[in-house]
Structures are given as C-alpha cells and as structure tokens.
Amino acid sequence: MTTSQDTSAAVAHFAGRLAFETDVADVHTALAGLDAADAPFTLVDVRSQESWDQGHVPGAVHLPSGKVRLRAEQAIDRDRPVVTYCWGPGCNAATKAALEFAKLGYDVKEMIGGFEYWVREGFAYETKSGPVTPAPDPQAAPLPTH
Secondary structure (H helix, E strand, C coil): CCCCCCHHHHHHHHHHHHHHEEEHHHHHHHHCCCCHHHCCCEEEECCCHHHHHHCECCCCEECCHHHHHHHHHHHCCCCCCEEEECCCCCCCHHHHHHHHHHHCCCCEEEEECHHHHHHHCCCCEEECCEEECCCCCCCCCCCCCC
C-alpha cells in the first residue's frame, strides 16, 4: 500500500485518541498494588446495578451513566482524573458518561475494552458474592509460558 498521507494529521489523530482513551492493561498496571484512595485516578463503572453485582474492577466506583450528570459532583472528586468503563466494545455507556464528566469539567478518559476485556485478560474482579480470578482468554491476552 502506498500513500501520500500527511503524517502530521495521523500524529494529531492518534495523539488525540491517547489523550482521551486508555486500555485495560494500562489501567491494571496503574492500579497494581494500590488502594483506591492511592490510585492516580478514580475508576468509574457506569453499568447497571445488576452488571455491577455480576462483576466489577476492584476499587471502582459505581455510578450508572444516566446518573453522572446528577450525582458526579457529590460522588466523584473533581481534583482527580476519572476513567470510565462499561461492559465492552459493544457498549457506549462509558463514552456517554465520559462526555458528561467532560461537560462538568472533569479530566476524563474512557477505558476501551471495558469490563469484558478486563476479564478476558485474566485480571481479578469482584462480584456480589466475592472476588474472582478468571483464566486469561488466549485470544485476548498472552498465556504464561513454563
């Protein structure tokens, strides 16, 4: 494939995406070994109560996307960056919530891949019944070698 693409446009495009998106591996790395209070951002799960009860990222705050405009200022510290997530790539609730946080003046990013890819990469999560450590999906994460 040959192209005469203006590379400065590509740089602007990809830099813009990285300014407002992160992924599950980067979030996991940033949170590793930290309590929620010590995390560099507030992780916000914007799914329904039922989805939250089925499983959520440890240390996340539950604030359904439809409630962000009404409850963010009471529930989420404005002085900390916010990272939103929803179910997975087929869900845009995290995008909607991130937009609402941005309108309210928060420094916000969206965790692409959502909870689905958190689980698929084998990262531990919490449920209403207790913690779970899933096996990594070989299609989403490298498997350990022995």
